Amino acid sequence: MNVTPVTLAKHVPLRRWSVVRKLSARSVAFGLTLITVSYLVLVPLLMLLYASIKSTEEKLPFESTVTTLSNYAAVFTSSSTLPIFLNTLFFTAGSLAIGLPLAILLAWLLERTAIPARAWIANLILVPMTIPSLLSAIAWIQLLDPRIGLVNIVLRSALGMTGDTGPFDIYSLYGMCFVQGLRLVPSAYLMIAASFRAMDPSLEEQSAMAGRGVAQTTLRVTLPIMRPALLAALIYFIVVVIESFDIPGLLGFTARIRVLSTAIYWATHSEVGLPDYGLASALGTIVLAAALLLMWNYQRLTAHQERFATITGKGYRPRQLSLGVWAVPATVLCVFYIFVAVFLPFVMLLWTSVQPFYAPLSAESLGRMSFESYYKIWQESSVVRALWNTMVLALVTSIATILLAVLVSWFVVRRRRQTDGLAHYLATVSFLPQCVPSIVIGLAFIFVYVRFPVPIYGTLWIIALAMTTRYLAFSSRTTTSALMQVHGELEEASQMAGAPWTRTLRRVTMPLLAPAIINVFLWVAVHAMQELSMALMLYNPDTVVVSTMIWSMWQNGRTADAAVLGVLLTGLSALLLVGGHVLSSGVIRTHSGPERDRRKRFGQNVSRCPRRSARAARRFVRSGKR
Structure with a gap:
């Protein structure tokens, strides 16, 4: 068939315009993603640095024209600075000394040994993640208060001790380390257990054949192989403890024990005088640098873990060690941890919520049990507003974080070759919030939105933006890992069939990432509902959320009401996680059943016959619509 010049003139420009339009959509999306991530992450941090070198006597940082290092001089010359740094160091070291060894031991027992009821114990270990740190601190206050704590009362009676205080004091650095250490265990267990699960047991078998016992094999073979994962967990949780605010804020308030995170908060919420934003900025910058x-x-440690890889293409078969007579003591140890870390705090929280005022367990207090607090709490308009704001905040933050994380992941994974430098920049900046403590982000957002003419300061949206920034690192890393498992030929074939890039992303990429997206949604929603430090820095009476309401109730002596709200918040978190788990299981079954086979056949057709790829892609996209 002869093609006339008129035909060429009519069709070629249209085809070129179509290609340009598709490239333009991706380029615009890439540019907007770069600008959004840079604005959310870098602008607040730069404003924090700017505020730290401005004189802030009776004025805000950006109102001053004087550039000075007096804020840093005040930090390092103040008599209170050294105790704050020493308290932070002790709190960090003590929390890690309790939490990490316990997490390593539990991970080893549940992943490398054949103790009974492993699945049940593993699930129960994760239950504390549904309880906010603030509520854990409240529960342990009721248990270990020097005078009225249940554990102290029982011990004084059992040991015949005189006096009405002791033997334990939760309002101390030791008490703070104990509670924070227990809070670290579930997260540290998840991080470490995966490495134990993946390790090749043949190395341990060879050690056993050489006559080494279980203890020697663990110390000389297992733990050295696990060294990169353990060091990475150690460094990661140092950052987690340094940024922790809930536990040191609640337990340290009574004893006037301040660490870096609480020092930043009290500098901006001074009990006497005006807020000292310059001092808070300098402290925040020091925490940020560390x-x-x-x-x-x-990052350096996790980037070179392949040198310690033990899973190869030969002879990998995961097995558990037999503990013999030690199996029963090991099981008892796991059950004891669950009793202390899960059962006791939650039962104490429930007990406090059904008492008109806190009282230890006794026949008299049993007679005062009532659910009246659960009815009265709904009569307060501020509580209803806090619950509504919390749900809106969790939903908005989760959706915004997912959308931004998916875009970041797509451009980092799919466009790394075309825009290598910019893709690397995007990956680096999107991970940066992981290094920034929540209270520092809250402080930085105060400076940005009080200074810039964006009318969101004092609204719920500034809290949502701050949380989106804070949770972007985890979300983008999760979706990036999932996207790396999806071959790009599915998206390429869809676009060859004429589907726009946005439709391909919506109809092809995101359905394949559905399990990861659901996990990110659940993680972000639960953390947004429990977040305290950022909300405390940015809220006002109209934007109060449940976590700040619990904090205020506790500060005002409304212990029972704080416990009631805590039980409701824990129930919401648990309900969300269970519902998400059911939904995620259904999505995984969908992707592992007929839907997976359909996508697999589509990919095979594309790879075997490129000329048929457009027709195959068109059928694939249409079937996805149905």
Whole structure:
């Protein structure tokens, strides 16, 4: 068939315009993603640095025209600075000394040994993640208060001790380390257990054949192989403890024990006088620098873990060790941890919520049990507003974080070759919030939105933006890992069939990422509902959320009401996680059944016959619509 010049003139420009339009959509999306991530992450941090070198006597940082290092001089010359740094160091070291060894031991027992009821114990270990840190601190206050704590009362009676205080005091650095250490265990267990699960047991078998016992094999073979994962976990949780605010804020308030995170808060919420934003900025910058250094080392360690890989293409068969007579003591140890870390705090929280005022367990207090607090709490308009704001905040933050994380992941994974430098920049900046403590992000957002003419300061949206920034690192890393498992030929074939890039992303890419997206949604929603430090820095009476309401109730002596709200918040978190697990299981079954086979056949057709790829892609996209 002869093609006339008129035909060429009519069709070629249209085809070129179509290609340009598709490239333009991707380029615009890439540019907007770069601008959004840079604005959310870098602008607040730059404003924090700017505020730290401005004189802030009776004025805000950006109202001053004087550039000075007096804020840093005040930090390092103040008599209170050294105790704050020492308290932070002790709190960090003590929390890690309790949490990490316990997590390593539990991970080893549940992943490398054949103790009874492993699945049940593993699930129960994760239950504390549904209880906010603030509520854990409240529960342990009721248990270990020097005078009225249940454990102290029982011990004084059992040991015949005189006096009405002791033997334990939760309002101390030791108490703070104990509670924070227990809070670290579930997250540290998840991080470490995966490495134990993946390790080749043949190395341990060879050690056993050489006559080494279980203890020697673990110390000389297992733990050295696990060294990169353990060091990475150590560095990561140092940052987590340094940024922790809930537990030191609640337990340290009574004893006037301040660490870096609480010092930043009290500098901006002074009990006497005006807020000292310059001092808070200088402290925040110091914390930020330390966290950046730690996370840089974390990145270096995780980047070279392949040198310690033990899963190969030969003879890998995961098995558990037999503990013999030690199986029963090991099981008892796991059950004891669950009793202390899960059962006791939650039962104490429930007990406090059904008492008109806190009282230890007795026949008299049993007679005062009532669910009246659960009815009265709904009569307060501020509580209803807090619950509504919390749900809106969790939903908005989750959706915004997912959309931004998917875009970041797509451009980092799919466009790395075309825009290598920009893709690397995007990956680095999107991970940066992992290094920034929540209270520092809250402080930085105050400076940005009080200074810039964006009318969101004092609204719920500024809290949502701050949380989106804070949770972007985890979300983008999760979706990036999932996207790396999806071959790009599915998206390429869809676009060859004429589907726009946005439709391909919506109809092909995101359905394949559905399990990861659901996990990110659940993680972000639960953390947004429990977040305290950022909300405390940015809320007002109209934007109060449940976590700040619990904090205020506790500060005002409304213990029972705080416990009631805590039970409701824990129930919402648990309900969300269970519902998400059911939904995620259904999605995984969908992707592992007929839908997976359909996508697999589509990919095979594309790879075997490129000329048929357009027709196959068109059928694939249409079937997805149906």
